[in-house]
Amino acid sequence: MHRTGALYGQFKTLEQQKDTATLGMWIFLVTEVMFFGGIMLAYTINRHTYFHAFAMGSNTLSLGLGGFNTVVLLASSFTMAMAVWSAQTSKKGLITLFLSLTIFLGFVFFGVKYVEYAQKFHHHLVPGKTFDIFYCVRNPAKCSDIDAADMAKEKEEIEAAVQADPDLNAHAQLYYSAYFGMTGLHALHMVIGAGLLFWLLKESVAGRFNAEWNNPVDIVGLYWHFVDIVWIYLFPLLYLIDRHK
Amino acid sequence: MRTEATGPAPEMPEKHYLNATYGIRSWLLTTDHKRIALLYLASVTFFFFIGGFFAMMIRLHLLTPNGYLLTPDLYNRMFTMHGVTMVFFFLIPSIPAILGNFLIPLMVGAKDLAFPKINLLSWYIYVVGGLFTLWSMVNGGLDTGWTFYTPFSTLYSNSAVAPAVVGVFITGFSSILTGLNFLVTVHTMRAPGMTWFRLPLFVWAHYATSIVMILGTPVIAITLGLAAMERVFGLGFFNPAMGGDPILFQHLFWFYSHPAVYIMILPAMGVISELIPTFARKRLFGYHFVAAASLAIAVIGFVVWTHHMFLTGQSTYAAVAFSFLTFIVAIPSAIKTFNWTATLFGGSISFDTPMLYAFGFLGLFMIGGLTGLFLGALGVDINIHDTYFVVAHFHYIMVGGAVMGYLGGLHFWWPKITGRMYPEWLARIAAFILFIGFNFTFFPQFILGIMGMPRRYHTYPPEFQIYNVMSTAGASILAIGYLLPMVYLTWAAFYGKVAGDNPWPATGLEWKTQSPPLTENFEVTPVVTWEAYDFHNRPDLGLDVPAGKGSPGVVAPAHGDD
Numbered sequence: 053m054h055r056t057g058a059l060y061g062q063f064k065t066l067e068q069q070k071d072t073a074t075l076g077m078w079i080f081l082v083t084e085v086m087f088f089g090g091i092m093l094a095y096t097i098n099r100h101t102y103f104h105a106f107a108m109g110s111n112t113l114s115l116g117l118g119g120f121n122t123v124v125l126l127a128s129s130f131t132m133a134m135a136v137w138s139a140q141t142s143k144k145g146l147i148t149l150f151l152s153l154t155i156f157l158g159f160v161f162f163g164v165k166y167v168e169y170a171q172k173f174h175h176h177l178v179p180g181k182t183f184d185i186f187y188c189v190r191n192p193a194k195c196s197d198i199d200a201a202d203m204a205k206e207k208e209e210i211e212a213a214v215q216a217d218p219d220l221n222a223h224a225q226l227y228y229s230a231y232f233g234m235t236g237l238h239a240l241h242m243v244i245g246a247g248l249l250f251w252l253l254k255e256s257v258a259g260r261f262n263a264e265w266n267n268p269v270d271i272v273g274l275y276w277h278f279v280d281i282v283w284i285y286l287f288p289l290l291y292l293i294d295r296h297k
Numbered sequence: 298m299r300t301e302a303t304g305p306a307p308e309m310p311e312k313h314y315l316n317a318t319y320g321i322r323s324w325l326l327t328t329d330h331k332r333i334a335l336l337y338l339a340s341v342t343f344f345f346f347i348g349g350f351f352a353m354m355i356r357l358h359l360l361t362p363n364g365y366l367l368t369p370d371l372y373n374r375m376f377t378m379h380g381v382t383m384v385f386f387f388l389i390p391s392i393p394a395i396l397g398n399f400l401i402p403l404m405v406g407a408k409d410l411a412f413p414k415i416n417l418l419s420w421y422i423y424v425v426g427g428l429f430t431l432w433s434m435v436n437g438g439l440d441t442g443w444t445f446y447t448p449f450s451t452l453y454s455n456s457a458v459a460p461a462v463v464g465v466f467i468t469g470f471s472s473i474l475t476g477l478n479f480l481v482t483v484h485t486m487r488a489p490g491m492t493w494f495r496l497p498l499f500v501w502a503h504y505a506t507s508i509v510m511i512l513g514t515p516v517i518a519i520t521l522g523l524a525a526m527e528r529v530f531g532l533g534f535f536n537p538a539m540g541g542d543p544i545l546f547q548h549l550f551w552f553y554s555h556p557a558v559y560i561m562i563l564p565a566m567g568v569i570s571e572l573i574p575t576f577a578r579k580r581l582f583g584y585h586f587v588a589a590a591s592l593a594i595a596v597i598g599f600v601v602w603t604h605h606m607f608l609t610g611q612s613t614y615a616a617v618a619f620s621f622l623t624f625i626v627a628i629p630s631a632i633k634t635f636n637w638t639a640t641l642f643g644g645s646i647s648f649d650t651p652m653l654y655a656f657g658f659l660g661l662f663m664i665g666g667l668t669g670l671f672l673g674a675l676g677v678d679i680n681i682h683d684t685y686f687v688v689a690h691f692h693y694i695m696v697g698g699a700v701m702g703y704l705g706g707l708h709f710w711w712p713k714i715t716g717r718m719y720p721e722w723l724a725r726i727a728a729f730i731l732f733i734g735f736n737f738t739f740f741p742q743f744i745l746g747i748m749g750m751p752r753r754y755h756t757y758p759p760e761f762q763i764y765n766v767m768s769t770a771g772a773s774i775l776a777i778g779y780l781l782p783m784v785y786l787t788w789a790a791f792y793g794k795v796a797g798d799n800p801w802p803a804t805g806l807e808w809k810t811q812s813p814p815l816t817e818n819f820e821v822t823p824v825v826t827w828e829a830y831d832f833h834n835r836p837d838l839g840l841d842v843p844a845g846k847g848s849p850g851v852v853a854p855a856h857g858d859d
């Protein structure tokens with residue numbers, strides 16, 4: 053189809069084109085809800101069945117890092133919203149600025165996630181043959197990044213958990229399956245989002261967006277907010293529920 | 298033979314989408330929905346014949362009780378790869394991605410789908426998924442059954458499960474994007490005057506199908522994703538050793554895969570809703586009910602999935618509820634069947650090939666649907682679950698219903714797609730061969746199932762042999778029936794008689810443009826002022842309408858002579 057300016061050939065008006073793209077993105081987000089729904093169902097059933105193992109799993113996550121990342125993502129949603137606003141009001145310099153900030157915050161998130169994942173590998177908390185929920189409490193020297201007070205607390209909690217669920221090690225792996233499955237998929241979505249943001253950045257530097265034509269910013273914004281919302285669910289599900297009772 | 302025959306012979310239009318540009322790049326990079334439909338036609342046909350090859354291996358092996366052709370391991374691979382190919386790479390994309398792709402923009406009066414590039418992308422995704430799966434087939438094969446049940450698929454199978462699962466996972470996204478494209482197109486791309494209730498029922502059926510695609514397919518994607526990660530990285534949701542639950546996989550699998558049977562049958566129902574009014578020369582009886590029935594099937598289809606799991610030890614109360622819901626979901630299908638039949642009453646029926654397929658569909662779908670009710674009845678299902686009765690049931694619907702609809706549609710719109718007619722008599726003969734071959738193949742399987750022959754076994758007691766021989770003989774006839782259209786349709790695309798814009802004539806917008814259409818579909822955006830399937834107020838069709846405008850009288854049949 054031929055393209056006349058911003059208008060693609062299959063459409064009659066820019067308005068029709070905008071409505072179409074927006075509807076398309078909303079429907080896509082519905083498919084995303086169903087996609088994450090499947091793994092959240094698996095999480096919910098197992099959280100219910102293996103209550104203690106899951107609470108213990110939450111205890112081994114760092115609230116500080118998770119909380120920090122939550123703030124980072126919320127901030128990135130704000131900058132994204134500002135980018136959309138700048139586009140709608142034709143403030144070309146600001147679009148570029150806010151898009152860059154959003155990308156920057158996205159990368160901060162990746163950085164923190166990398167630190168968290170690295171810790172889990174280090175602590176033998178990745179599902180598979182080497183998985184060992186007791187690794188750190190039994191080898192405190194190997195987990196020197198956990199300070200003594202936390203370690204003592206973890207030891208206490210893990211002993212109580214084993215009392216309640218003798219097969220703790222197996223069931224904690226389910227928690228970590230959920231953890232890596234859900235945060236991994238979320239991170240994958242962020243990577244795709246970052247790619248889209250780079251494309252927007254390129255277009256905005258070329259001065260493509262203005263009050264007349266800003267639909268790409270708008271719908272990538274929708275996507276980015278959706279990915280943030282997923283995290284808003286993941287954070288309490290993984291980090292907060294029944295932590296340190 | 299057709300009414301047009303009295304006028305001057307039609308000529309091929311000078312410019313159309315097929316000769317607009319040339320070269321391999323103009324095809325592989327096209328964003329024209331009609332060319333993408335043809336790309337799908339080629340690749341889906343390719344997979345159909347691969348799946349057909351596996352089917353022949355199964356049937357030849359089962360010719361004798363102890364089977365001389367395949368080892369048990371190979372036999373497992375054959376029925377698995379047959380099912381995977383046919384379900385995910387043939388039947389699910391067949392009508393939507395080929396006929397739907399080609400026709401929906403034409404039917405709603407648009408220049409293209411809402412997102413032409415995404416449309417091309419979905420074809421590439423389909424191809425990549427297909428390559429993964431083919432790779433698995435030639436590198437160890439696949440022996441899990443098309444259902445990929447855990448923990449066998451995740452822990453024990455020695456076949457190439459991971460690439461196959463990844464392939465099906467990837468292909469799912471092509472289905473999601475196609476559904477998304479259709480939904481948005483129907484919402485925002487309709488021509489002036491094309492109100493919701495003037496849409497052809499083919500479009501309604503695809504609208505309902507698209508809802509199932511976008512709600513269901515992501516669930517199978519995540520499910521297969523988890524299974525793949527379980528096999529490769531040791532995640533544990535379906536692994537009993539970690540406290541995971543293999544039955545959870547079945548729930549998630551059928552949550553998609555029951556609705557997916559409606560992804561396969563709804564588009565075929567859409568085709569039938571076009572064929573019957575055209576060849577009965579009558580407005581479809583109960584248009585609104587048929588449209589609503591499509592939506593009802595899409596919705597209710599999501600709440601019947603555990604009828605595939607009655608024997609997994611689920612709670613009796615759940616089983617009763619799902620059995621009841623399974624009966625409910627049959628109602629909209631029955632409504633459609635009655636309405637199609639009622640349309641025939643008092644119509645001027647002609648027996649062109651597409652109509653033969655429509656009749657075939659009616660009878661076979663009815664048998665398939667009714668036997669579905671047998672299976673949905675708890676007490677009966679305990680006895681015939683996982684027997685050949687189930688195999689016969691779903692083949693009556695998937696092959697007798699969906700594939701008949703697909704072939705009927707392909708014949709009906711072939712003049713639109715290629716601008717040329719297929720050879721009518723040869724096509725009628727092929728339709729008969731298919732019908733006979735089909736029943737020979739699958740009817741004996743009902744009997745085998747009742748007698749207790751389990752599915753997916755590579756041997757059977759000698760007393761079952763007679764029915765297995767019949768079935769294999771039927772399959773050979775069926776194979777000829779499928780080869781014939783493939784040959785003569787290809788021939789007709791190049792050498793068939795030039796068809797003209799509207800050879801039948803039929804009422805849809807797609808027939809108001811030239812055949813084959815221009816790349817932009819219509820020279821000027823059409824304005825719709827008539828209701829769907831209204832033969833009486835359409836002087837442009839050149840039909841002999843007896844008593845003037847709005848007459849309830851009978852329109853002359855398609856052939857003057859019968």
Ligand code: HEM
Binds near residue numbers: 666681690
């Ligand atoms: C409309 C198109 C339909 C298709 C394509 C279809 C397809 C299938 C397939 C593939 C299976 C076998 C699954 C397996 O065990 O591997 C199946 C089983 C079943 N179908 Fe259908 N079906 C359709 C309609 C219906 C209808 C209308 C009903 C009931 C009203 C129904 C009821 C059942 C039941 C209860 C089973 C489970 C049988 C068992 O495994 O014991 N189906 N169907």
Ligand SMILES: [Cu+2]
Binds near residue numbers: 555558602605
């Ligand atoms: Cu079902």
